[in-house]
Amino acid sequence: MAVLNGFATSFAVAKIGVGSSYDLNSTSCPCFRSHCGRVKSLVYTHSLSPRCEVVVEKESSGAQSSVSALELLETSDRYTKKSSSVMVIGLSIHSTPVEVREKVSIPESEWSQAIRELCWLIHIEEVAVLSTCNRIEIYVVALSQNRGVKEVTEWMSKYSGVSVTELRQHRFLLYNKDATQYLFEVAAGLDSLVLGEGQILAQVKQVVKNGQGVPGFGRKISELFKHAITAGKRVRTDTNISSGSVSVSSAAVELALLKHLPDQDSSMPHATEDRVTAIREELSTDGSVIIEYKPFSEMLSCAALADVIFTCTSSKDPLFIKESVQAALPSEDGGRTRLFVDISVPRNVESSVSELEGACVYNVDNLKEVVESNKEDRLRKKMEAESIIAEEVKQFEALKDSLETVPTIKKLRAYAERIRVAEVEKCLSKMGDVDQCSS
Known part of the structure; x- marks a missing residue:
């Protein structure tokens, strides 16, 4: 009033x-x-x-x-209520620096717990988490768009320690059909730093695998991700988008080649010797390339002898810090330069290492200079893939609409059945009254 x-x-x-x-x-x-x-x-x-x-x-x-x-x-x-909205709240390499992404990054081992916590929020029905070195994305089915976004953003802030204000500066939001199309493009490798990379499809599959049996990874989200996997496979089958260097790690090697990688042998500090042996057998069948296993404890001594150091682990803490690298490097090195290529998120190499004389540090954000090459060819492949994605989105939206009518149809049938039973009972009751009167 x-x-x-x-x-x-x-x-x-x-x-x-x-x-x-x-x-x-x-x-x-x-x-x-x-x-x-x-x-x-x-x-x-x-x-x-x-x-x-x-x-x-x-x-x-x-x-x-x-x-x-x-x-x-x-x-x-x-x-009685508006249909739920499918949304994605995310941070990506295109809009968010690695300094923020590494704080918000959710390890795969914590995806299930994140789903449970997010589903406790008032306006969130279903959740899926996709967190890689290039993106941290939370897909939700929400009862309210605005309130759902607010609740998820606040959860991300609480989880990471990054303020809500800073998250708002970098996050992107997509709803319903736009969110569906975006996920399909992600699965197809169209949104990757390296166009058509295959690793992202495996990561999308892992979302479904981890979500099985987790309360909150519901039917709508599950169907969305399964169809995204189908779309990603079709793009790779029907186009040649996967040709050439199609992974972040291959781009990292190209970056090293662009800088100054000479012909050298390789040492691999690794958790398991079996894995290093398998890599050696795959890459050096004739023995021309020497790949040597080293335990993790010898990581710094190996770095002191190396020209290029690649790091890609799931460690939450830096493996190479300024003080330890400075202590490990020989005092008289003859102007030698070491290249640290860190494609981990969170980062394995402290940015301050680059302050040392003779040390250059490149992280995953620096790989952009590699993937800028052959831009025309990549755009042509992307156009072919986008037409396939559009078809897949149309099919999924039709499927989603049909699924949303199922509960209503079931209720109508149940109501019709109750009316039928009531009318039959009423009729039988009247027939009984007639029989009593006639007798």
Whole structure:
């Protein structure tokens, strides 16, 4: 109610919803007057005392039955609330520096717990988490877009320690069809730093694998990701988008080649010797390349002898810090330069290492100079892939619409069955009365 020039303005709604807190038959409510029967359209009034009349007419029992049917439909989810929205709230390499991404990054081992925590939020129904070196994305089915975004952003801030204000500066938001199209493009490698890279499709598959059996990884999110995998596979099958260097690691090697990688042997500090042996067998069948296993404890001594150091681990803490690298490097090195190529998120090499004389540090964000080459060819491949993505999005949206009608159809069938049973019982009861009268 708003007051203007001494007059009270009241608005009457056109319909009183099922389960309203107002009792239309009660005389205790000063703003409503009712009679038994159907609710008529209400009145817009200007008066000193707000008043809203509800006039009702008597109805036949048949009409009341129709009203009951409408009330039943109105109490179903499809008619009493807006359909849920599919959204993605994310940070990507295109808009967010690695300094922020590494703080918000969610290790794969924590995806399930993140889903559980997010589903405890009031407006979040379903969740999926995709966190890689290039992106941190949370896909949700939300009851409210604005409130859902607010709740997820606040959760990300609490999880990472990054302020909500800073997250808002870098995050991107997509809804419904746009969110679907974006995920399909991600799975196809169209949004990757290296166009068509294959690793992202494996990571999308891992989202589905980890989500199995986790409360909150529901039907809508599951179907969305499964269809994204289908779209990603089709793009790679129907186009040659995967030709050439198609991974972040291969781009890292190209970066090293661009800088100054001479012909050298390799040492691999690694957790398992078996893995290093497998790599050696794959890359050096004729023994021309020497790949040597070293335990992790010898990492710094290996770095002191190396020209290029590649790092890619899931460690949350830096492996190479300025003080330890400075202590490990020989005091007299003859102007030798060491190249640290760090493609980990969180980063394995402190940025301050680059302050040391003879040390250059490149992180995953620096790989952009590699992937800028052959731009025309990459754009042509992307156009072919986008037409396939558009077809897949159309198919998925049709599937989603059909799935949303299923609960309503089930409720209609159940209601029809109840009517049928009631009418049969009524008929049998009347037949029994006739039999008693005739006897």
